[in-house]
Amino acid sequence: MVASIVAAWVTSEQIDGAHEIIGYASAAIVAARLLWGFAGNRYARFSHFVRAPGPTVAYLRAVAKGRAARHLGHNPLGGAMVLALLSCVALLAVSGWALGTDLLWGYAWPVRLHVAIAWTLVGLVVLHVSGVVFTSLQHRENLILAMITGKKKPPVQGDQD
Numbered sequence: 001m002v003a004s005i006v007a008a009w010v011t012s013e014q015i016d017g018a019h020e021i022i023g024y025a026s027a028a029i030v031a032a033r034l035l036w037g038f039a040g041n042r043y044a045r046f047s048h049f050v051r052a053p054g055p056t057v058a059y060l061r062a063v064a065k066g067r068a069a070r071h072l073g074h075n076p077l078g079g080a081m082v083l084a085l086l087s088c089v090a091l092l093a094v095s096g097w098a099l100g101t102d103l104l105w106g107y108a109w110p111v112r113l114h115v116a117i118a119w120t121l122v123g124l125v126v127l128h129v130s131g132v133v134f135t136s137l138q139h140r141e142n143l144i145l146a147m148i149t150g151k152k153k154p155p156v157q158g159d160q161d
Contacts, residue, residue, distance in 0.1 A: 043073035
């Protein structure tokens with residue numbers, strides 16, 4: 001996903017079709033992640049980490065107080081971020097596809113919308129990376145490595161599932 005987003009950004013001004021192909025690849029990655037969110041392992045399933053707004057806000061308050069519980073999978077804010085990132089990439093793919101339709105061809109507002117969604121994605125990525133670094137420091141663990149390998153150190157007293 002990261003590689004496709006970077007590649008799409010780099011090719012955004014090119015008119016040779018690479019940006020469009022990368023957009024479709026990004027959409028396919030989102031579709032695969034959605035499937036994995038229902039059929040994947042325990043910690044990859046949406047049912048494991050997607051929380052209602054109440055518990056997510058409570059977790060945010062705990063973070064602000066320096067008392068956020070460690071989670072073996074995604075914490076509630078991480079779960080919300082997964083949904084936000086996947087939604088944003090999906091919206092980019094749909095809006096990018098729509099730019100090439102006869103219905104919207106030549107209008108400026110769909111282009112502005114696509115660009116606005118892209119900048120929203122940049123903001124979400126900055127928040128996501130900041131959250132990963134903050135949580136890594138707070139819990140003294142390498143979350144980037146955990147995201148790559150899919151493994152975290154074993155739970156300790158007080159960890160959440």
